[in-house]
Amino acid sequence: MAKKKKKSKGKGQKAAPSNKSSNLPNLVSDTVMTRQVMGAEFDPSYDDLGKLEDMIANGVNKDLEKIKVLFVSEASFLHTGFSTYANNVLMRLHENPRIECAELGSYGKASDPRAHSIPWKFYSNVPETQQEEQAFQANYQKLQFGLFKYEEVMRDFQPDIILLHRDWWMDEGLVNHPITKKSHVIWMACVDSYPQKWEWMKSFQEVDTLIGYAHFGRKVIEDQSRERLAGLNNIQPMDVKMVAQAGVNPEEFYPLDKAEVRKKYNIDPSAKIIGTVMRNQPRKLFPRIMDSFSDFMSQHPDTAANTFLLLHTGIPDVGFDIPESMFRAGIEHRTLFSIKCSSCQENFVEHWGFHTRACRSCGAKTLVTPNTANGLNNEKFNEVYNLMDLYVQGSIAGADEMPATEAKACGIPVTCTDYAAMYEKNRNGGGLPIRVETMYTEAETMQNRAMFCRKSLTENMEKVLSSDFTQKRLSAEARQTVLDHYNWDLTAKKWEAAIMDADLKGRKVWERKTIACLIDASGATDEQVDMTINSISPLVDRVVVFEGGGDRTFGGIGLIASSFNEAQESVDEDWVLRLYAGEEVQGEPKTLSSEADTHWDLEGNIQLMTLEENEGGIRMDKSLIEPRFGPVAYKEGDKTAMIVTSSQKAAGILTQYESFLDQLEKHKQDGNEEEFEKMREGFKHFYQHLGALVDQDVKTIFHIIKRRAQ
Numbered sequence: 001m002a003k004k005k006k007k008s009k010g011k012g013q014k015a016a017p018s019n020k021s022s023n024l025p026n027l028v029s030d031t032v033m034t035r036q037v038m039g040a041e042f043d044p045s046y047d048d049l050g051k052l053e054d055m056i057a058n059g060v061n062k063d064l065e066k067i068k069v070l071f072v073s074e075a076s077f078l079h080t081g082f083s084t085y086a087n088n089v090l091m092r093l094h095e096n097p098r099i100e101c102a103e104l105g106s107y108g109k110a111s112d113p114r115a116h117s118i119p120w121k122f123y124s125n126v127p128e129t130q131q132e133e134q135a136f137q138a139n140y141q142k143l144q145f146g147l148f149k150y151e152e153v154m155r156d157f158q159p160d161i162i163l164l165h166r167d168w169w170m171d172e173g174l175v176n177h178p179i180t181k182k183s184h185v186i187w188m189a190c191v192d193s194y195p196q197k198w199e200w201m202k203s204f205q206e207v208d209t210l211i212g213y214a215h216f217g218r219k220v221i222e223d224q225s226r227e228r229l230a231g232l233n234n235i236q237p238m239d240v241k242m243v244a245q246a247g248v249n250p251e252e253f254y255p256l257d258k259a260e261v262r263k264k265y266n267i268d269p270s271a272k273i274i275g276t277v278m279r280n281q282p283r284k285l286f287p288r289i290m291d292s293f294s295d296f297m298s299q300h301p302d303t304a305a306n307t308f309l310l311l312h313t314g315i316p317d318v319g320f321d322i323p324e325s326m327f328r329a330g331i332e333h334r335t336l337f338s339i340k341c342s343s344c345q346e347n348f349v350e351h352w353g354f355h356t357r358a359c360r361s362c363g364a365k366t367l368v369t370p371n372t373a374n375g376l377n378n379e380k381f382n383e384v385y386n387l388m389d390l391y392v393q394g395s396i397a398g399a400d401e402m403p404a405t406e407a408k409a410c411g412i413p414v415t416c417t418d419y420a421a422m423y424e425k426n427r428n429g430g431g432l433p434i435r436v437e438t439m440y441t442e443a444e445t446m447q448n449r450a451m452f453c454r455k456s457l458t459e460n461m462e463k464v465l466s467s468d469f470t471q472k473r474l475s476a477e478a479r480q481t482v483l484d485h486y487n488w489d490l491t492a493k494k495w496e497a498a499i500m501d502a503d504l505k506g507r508k509v510w511e512r513k514t515i516a517c518l519i520d521a522s523g524a525t526d527e528q529v530d531m532t533i534n535s536i537s538p539l540v541d542r543v544v545v546f547e548g549g550g551d552r553t554f555g556g557i558g559l560i561a562s563s564f565n566e567a568q569e570s571v572d573e574d575w576v577l578r579l580y581a582g583e584e585v586q587g588e589p590k591t592l593s594s595e596a597d598t599h600w601d602l603e604g605n606i607q608l609m610t611l612e613e614n615e616g617g618i619r620m621d622k623s624l625i626e627p628r629f630g631p632v633a634y635k636e637g638d639k640t641a642m643i644v645t646s647s648q649k650a651a652g653i654l655t656q657y658e659s660f661l662d663q664l665e666k667h668k669q670d671g672n673e674e675e676f677e678k679m680r681e682g683f684k685h686f687y688q689h690l691g692a693l694v695d696q697d698v699k700t701i702f703h704i705i706k707r708r709a710q
C-alpha cells in the first residue's frame with residue numbers, strides 16, 4: 001500500500017491564516033475560540049516505564065526520607081470507579097518505604113471492618129456522632145466529598161502532598177480550602193468534553209501538578225488555556241505533567257473460551273453478539289444504538305441473520321425508556337438483557353419479559369437489571385464481556401469510559417463515539433471509530449457534546465461481524481493494548497513519579513503559629529481588665545496589657561506604651577490579637593490557633609471586627625471598629641483580617657452565602673417584602689464595610705462570642 005505523502009513544510013509557506021482563498025476581511029472578533037478538540041493522539045511515550053523509573057530515582061525529592069501523601073477520594077474499600085482507582089494507586093504507593101500514605105475516604109465508615117484491614121492510615125469522612133450527623137446533613141451537597149473532615153485530617157496528618165482525581169465539582173471545595181495551600185496538590189483533572197468552563201480552568205490553575213485522565217483531557221487543558229479568551233479570563237497557559245489512564249486487572253478481565261461461556265448462558269455458540277455496558281443515563285445514547293442495530297439488520301441481513309444486541313444496563317434508571325426504544329426499533333426478538341436475581345444473586349442473559357418469569361436457579365420472580373447499588377462481581381462481568389463479538393460505547397462525551405477498556409482486556413473489539421477519551425481508544429489498538437455526525441452545546445455544562453453517526457456504527461457492525469479475520473485481528477490488538485498501556489502498575493508508577501518530582505512546600509508550614517494578645521487598658525477599671533485577661537488567656541500564647549502613660553501593673557504583665565502599634569513592637573509572636581479591656585472573648589482555644597494556622601502564609605495581625613445582629617440582617621458595630629481601625633475608609637493593605645462575629649446566625653450567613661440567598665429567595669417567594677428588604681439591606685451594608693476594611697480574599701470566618709462590658 002502506498003503511504004500518503006506528508007505535505008512538506010518550508011518553501012516559504014507560513015502557518016498564518018490562509019489569505020490565498022479570499023481577500024475578504026474576517027469580521028469575527030479575536031475572542032473567537034480557534035481550536036476544536038475532538039480527541040488527542042495517544043502518545044505511548046507517557047507509558048515508558050524506564051522514563052518513569054528514572055523520574056522516581058532522580059526526582060527533586062530523591063533525598064527525602066519521608067514524603068507524606070494524602071489521597072482524598074471515595075473510600076478505597078468500596079466498589080465505585082473512584083474507589084477502585086484510589087485503591088490500586090494507594091496499594092502500590094504504600095510499597096515505597098519513602099512514601100507515607102493516608103486516605104480520606106467518602107462514604108466509607110471508619111467502623112467498617114474493611115477499613116481495619118487497610119495497611120495505610122484511613123480517615124473517614126462519614127460522621128460518627130449524632131451531632132456530627134446533623135452538621136453533615138445540613139450541608140451534605142458540599143461536605144460529602146471530603147470537606148466534612150478535611151481540615152481536621154489535614155491538621156492531624158499534615159501531608160506534603162494531596163492527591164485528587166475526581167470531577168471538578170467534587171474536588172474544587174478541597175482545592176480552594178485555605179489549608180490546602182500548605183501542601184503540594186496533584187490533581188488528575190476529570191475532563192470529559194471541550195471546552196471546560198473558565199471557572200473549572202481557574203481551579204486547575206490553582207494546583208501545583210496536573211495529570212490527565214486521558215490524552216484528550218491533557219490536550220483540552222493545554223489547548224484551551226492558550227486561547228485568547230483564556231487570557232481574558234485570567235487563565236495562563238497550563239501544562240499537564242502526564243497522563244495516568246486507569247488500568248484494568250488482566251487477571252480479572254481476560255478472554256474465555258467463547259463456546260463455554262455461551263453454553264453457560266444458554267446462547268447459541270454460532271450467534272453473534274454486539275454488546276454494551278453503560279449506565280442508563282442521558283449521556284449514553286441507547287436509542288441511537290438500538291436504531292443503528294435495526295439499520296444493520298435491514299441493510300446487512302446476511303451478517304445479521306443470527307446477531308443479537310446485548311445490553312448491560314439498569315431499567316429504569318435516570319435515562320431512557322429502553323424497552324420502548326427496543327419496540328420502536330423492532331428489535332425485541334434480537335435484544336438480550338444482562339440480568340440478575342435479587343434473591344439468589346445468580347445472573348442470566350434473557351429476552352425482554354424476564355421480570356414476569358421465574359428465576360431458573362431459585363424460582364423466585366425477582367429478576368432485575370443490575371444497577372450501581374446491585375451489580376455483578378468481576379468474575380460475572382468478565383463472562384458478560386466474553387459473550388460479545390463487538391463492544392459499542394455510544395456516549396456523547398467521556399473522561400475515560402472504562403468499560404471499553406475492560407471489553408478490550410477480554411479481547412473484544414470496541415467501537416466508540418469518536419470524541420473525547422474514546423477517540424484515543426478507537427485508535428490505540430482493537431478499536432474502530434464511530435464517526436461523529438454532529439456536535440452540539442449542552443446547556444447545563446456549556447460543553448460540546450457529540451452525536452455519533454448511525455451509518456458509521458452500522459458499517460462498523462458489518463465490518464467486524466462479517467469478517468473473522470478482522471475480528472481476530474482487532475481482538476488480539478485489543479488485549480495487547482490493555483496489557484501494554486492500561487495496567488495498574490503503570491498507572492501507580494506515574495503517581496509515584498509525580499510525587500517524587502513534586503516541588504514541596506517544606507515541613508515549616510505545619511509549625512504552629514504563636515499568638516499574643518495586646519489589651520489596651522487605658523481608662524479601664526481593674527474589673528474590666530481582669531475580665532478580658534481571663535477570657536483571652538486560654539486562647540493565646542501570651543497576654544500583654546498596656547496603658548498609655550499609666551503605671552499600673554496587671555498581675556505581673558504590663559507595659560507602658562502610647563499606642564497599640566508601639567505596644568505591638570514589644571511582642572515577637574507570629575500574630576497579634578488586639579483587644580480593649582472590657583471586651584470578653586469566648587471560644588475554643590484550638591479554634592483561634594487553628595484559624596491563625598490556616599493563614600500561615602500571610603503576615604500580619606489578627607484584627608477583629610465585631611458584627612452585631614439586627615432583626616433580619618447584620619449591621620456592623622461601628623463604635624467597636626472605628627477606634628480600632630480608624631475611619632471605615634481607612635485600610636491597612638498588608639494586614640490580614642479576621643472577622644469575629646457576635647452571632648451564630650451571622651457566622652452562618654457569612655460562611656454559607658448560598659444559604660443566605662436561599663433565605664432571601666424564600667422571603668421573596670412568600671411575599672414577605674419587609675423581611676426581604678431588611679435582609680438585603682443588612683447584607684449590602686455589611687459587605688460595603690467589609691470591602692472597605694479587609695482584603696477581598698478573606699475566606700474564613702471565625703466565630704467567638706464577644707461583647708463589650710457595660
Ligand SMILES: [Zn+2]
Pocket residue numbers: 341342343344345346359360361362363364
Ligand atoms: Zn434466583
